[in-house]
Structures are given as C-alpha cells and as structure tokens.
Amino acid sequence: MATLKLNQKLKRIEIQKFELDNDIVFNYFDNLPANERDDKLIRALYIGVLALMEDRISAFLSKTSNELGTELESLKMIFEMKKELFYKSTIKGTLAEDEIAEFLNEYFIGKKMNDRALLTGNAAGELPRNKTGDIICRINGDEGIKIAVECKFDKSIKLGTIDSKDLFIRKTDTAWSQLIEANANRNSKVSLIVFDRSLVDNSILKYCENVGYIPEIGFIAIIDSQKGDYNNLIIAYMLARDIAINARNVELDKDILGVLVTRIIKDINEIRSIKALVERNIDTNHEILKQIEKSMLLMEFNQKYLNQFLETGTLTKKDLLDFYMGDDVKGQFKLIEKDIISL
Incomplete structure (x- = not known):
C-alpha cells in the first residue's frame, strides 16, 4: 500500500502510517515543545516541496544519488539554497522582518509574556512618508x-x-540615524536595530x-540567521524592555544607566566568548577522538590481513579487493x- 495518496476531490494529501x-x-523535533511539532512538520514539508520545484536543485540531487554522498551533499545544498535566497536583495529585507517578528512572538508565547x-x-x-521602524x-x-525594531540586513550601513x-x-x-529615526517615527520608548552577522x-x-548600547540612542543586536542564532536579539530586547517599562515612572540618571547597561553587556559578551571557546574545544576533542578511533580500526584491519597472509602465504583476489576498499x-x-x- 502506498504511503502517500492524493484526494483529488478535496485537493488534499493523505499520508498513511509513516515512520x-x-x-x-x-x-530537531525532539528539541521542540510537543504542541509545536505538527505545525513545524507541515512547514518543513512545504519548504521541502518548494525546494524540489527548483530545476537546479532537482538536477543537483540526481547527481548526488550515491548512498555515501547524498546526505552530506543534500545538507550542503539546503544551506546554499537558504543562503542564495537570503542574499537576494529584493527579498532579504522582508525575510528579515518576518523572521524576527515571528521569532519574537514565539519567544513571548514561550515565556508567557503579554x-x-x-x-x-x-x-x-x-x-x-516615513516607514522607519519595521516592527513595533x-x-x-x-x-x-x-519598542521600535529596525531590521537592517545591509552591509552598507555604518555605525x-x-x-x-x-x-x-x-x-x-x-x-545611529536609524535608531533615532525609528524612535521618533514610531513614538517608542526605546529603539533597537538588528543586523545579521x-x-x-x-x-x-x-x-x-x-x-x-548607545546611551540615549538605542540598542544594537547582531544575530546569525544562517545558524538560527537569535540570542543577542533577546538579550537586547529584554534590556530595552526594562528601560521602556521604568522610563514612565522613574526619572533615570542617563549617565548611571549608561554605565550599568554597558557593564551588563560586557559581562554577557564575556560569557558568550567563554561559551564559544568551550564549544570549539568540544569540536576539537571530537575530531581527536575520531582520529584515534580511525587509527585503532585501521591497525586492527591491517593486522587481520597480515595474519592471514602470514598463515597462508597469499591473499585471494577478493581478499586484496576487500583490503583495498x-x-x-x-x-x-x-x-x-x-x-x-x-x-
């Protein structure tokens, strides 16, 4: 029985038992909350179908059909496809705004924030006629x-x-100009600008x-959308949020505020640097272990054929092929x- 059936009347896809x-x-799905998995599965299927509709991608997949290379090459293709889509100037701005707004709303829901x-x-x-301030x-x-959020995935924007x-x-x-402009245009308490690394x-x-943090101007957050890393956005947003909430009732000493926020950001950056060093160490140790295991396997493998040769004085053509491969x-x-x- 086929796993996938098409219901022509209802224009639906029906999937039978599937593992x-x-x-x-x-x-990926193990790291998601249970109530989000169905929605993410549908989105993954949709994105995959869009990818397969591209002739270039279909041709690419057909060329990498060997069992050993398919998974690695497919992952590379998906990354390149996402990067190609992201860098197209006609859509990268809209993509950035949509993804950031969606990420923030998912974060708010997850943290039960209103x-x-x-x-x-x-x-x-x-x-x-001013549209600065992509997200409120x-x-x-x-x-x-x-809080006004301006998304600038544009290398021409300087400090x-x-x-x-x-x-x-x-x-x-x-x-600077975008932070000041977004604040004025959206009448916000604090402004935040987001760049992609x-x-x-x-x-x-x-x-x-x-x-x-630029005192009296606003916050800068640098994310890495290709890796799905939006942690810096959350850090900047929560700092901006504290300022926005308390700015109503408390007369803030801006010099003291600047010192406090600068120190907080410095400590956060140091922690992230330590985390990056630990992660690099883990990766390095993984590679060392892999090389050790490879060497041990090769020694055992070579020893097996050496013993056979010493016992029999020869190797069959099949043995020689197995040894070579x-x-x-x-x-x-x-x-x-x-x-x-x-x-």
Whole structure:
C-alpha cells in the first residue's frame, strides 16, 4: 500500500502510517515543545516541496544519488539554497522582518509574556512618508509602551557616530540615524536595530560583536540567521524592555544607566566568548577522538590481513579487493562516529 495518496476531490494529501529513521530530523523535533511539532512538520514539508520545484536543485540531487554522498551533499545544498535566497536583495529585507517578528512572538508565547511584535509593513509613522521602524513591540499589550525594531540586513550601513557625521554630504542611513529615526517615527520608548552577522559593516562589529548600547540612542543586536542564532536579539530586547517599562515612572540618571547597561553587556559578551571557546574545544576533542578511533580500526584491519597472509602465504583476489576498499572499516567507524558526536 502506498504511503502517500492524493484526494483529488478535496485537493488534499493523505499520508498513511509513516515512520522516518533520521538522526537530524529526530533531534530537531525532539528539541521542540510537543504542541509545536505538527505545525513545524507541515512547514518543513512545504519548504521541502518548494525546494524540489527548483530545476537546479532537482538536477543537483540526481547527481548526488550515491548512498555515501547524498546526505552530506543534500545538507550542503539546503544551506546554499537558504543562503542564495537570503542574499537576494529584493527579498532579504522582508525575510528579515518576518523572521524576527515571528521569532519574537514565539519567544513571548514561550515565556508567557503579554508582549506582541507587530509588523508595520508599508504604514508610515509619525513622520510624513516615513516607514522607519519595521516592527513595533507592544509591552504587556500597552500601546503607550513600545519598542521600535529596525531590521537592517545591509552591509552598507555604518555605525555613524555623531562626531563622524558630515552635514554637507548626501544623507546616508547609519545605525545611529536609524535608531533615532525609528524612535521618533514610531513614538517608542526605546529603539533597537538588528543586523545579521553576514551582512554588517566592520564599523559596527568593532563597536559591538554581539549586543551594543548607545546611551540615549538605542540598542544594537547582531544575530546569525544562517545558524538560527537569535540570542543577542533577546538579550537586547529584554534590556530595552526594562528601560521602556521604568522610563514612565522613574526619572533615570542617563549617565548611571549608561554605565550599568554597558557593564551588563560586557559581562554577557564575556560569557558568550567563554561559551564559544568551550564549544570549539568540544569540536576539537571530537575530531581527536575520531582520529584515534580511525587509527585503532585501521591497525586492527591491517593486522587481520597480515595474519592471514602470514598463515597462508597469499591473499585471494577478493581478499586484496576487500583490503583495498576497506568497507568493513568504514561501516564500523560510522557507528563509532555517532557515539562520539553524542558525547
């Protein structure tokens, strides 16, 4: 019986009993809350169908049909496809805004917060014909307490400090100008600008590698969308949220606030640097273990054929082929490699 059937009347796909033995897929769904898995499965299926509709991708898959290379090459193809889609200038801005708004709303729901991220789309704000401020976050559902989020996946945007601004040249967008403009245009308490690590100017990276705070101007968050890492966005948002909530009732000393936030961000960046070092160490140790296991398997494999040769004085053509190909070693190493990766 076929696993997949098409219901032509209802225009639906019907899937019978279905199981999939794949570590990557299992680990992804295992890390999701149970109530999100069905929705993510439908989205994964939809994205996969879109990918298969591309002639270039279909041709690519047909060329990598050998059992050993298919999984690795397919993963590479998916990454390249996502990167290609992301870098298309016509859609990368919209993609960024949609993904960030969706991520924030999922975070709010997961943390049982009453905040809401709303896309402003093409709607102008307080300033005539001005659309700066891609997302408005209403804190606890209060329209009077808002954080304006500007998404700038654009390498041409520089930091733009006040002392570097030349009033006599043509106006260009900078991180400073976009933060100030978003705040004014969306009438928000605090503004936040988001950059992607693969599309950010060096002047901004020199100022902050992860999260930055410009006193009286706003926050900078640098995410890595290709790796799905939005942690810096959450850190910057929660800091901005605290300021936005307390700005109503407390007369803040901005100098002291600047010192406090700068120190918090410094400590956060140090922790993230330590985490990165630990992760690199883990990866390195995994590779060392793999090389040790490979060497041990090869010694045992070579010893087996050496003993056979010493006992019989010869090797058959089949023995020589098996020795050359080493398929037994490859199969054994695959099992060992899985155990090493799971450490």
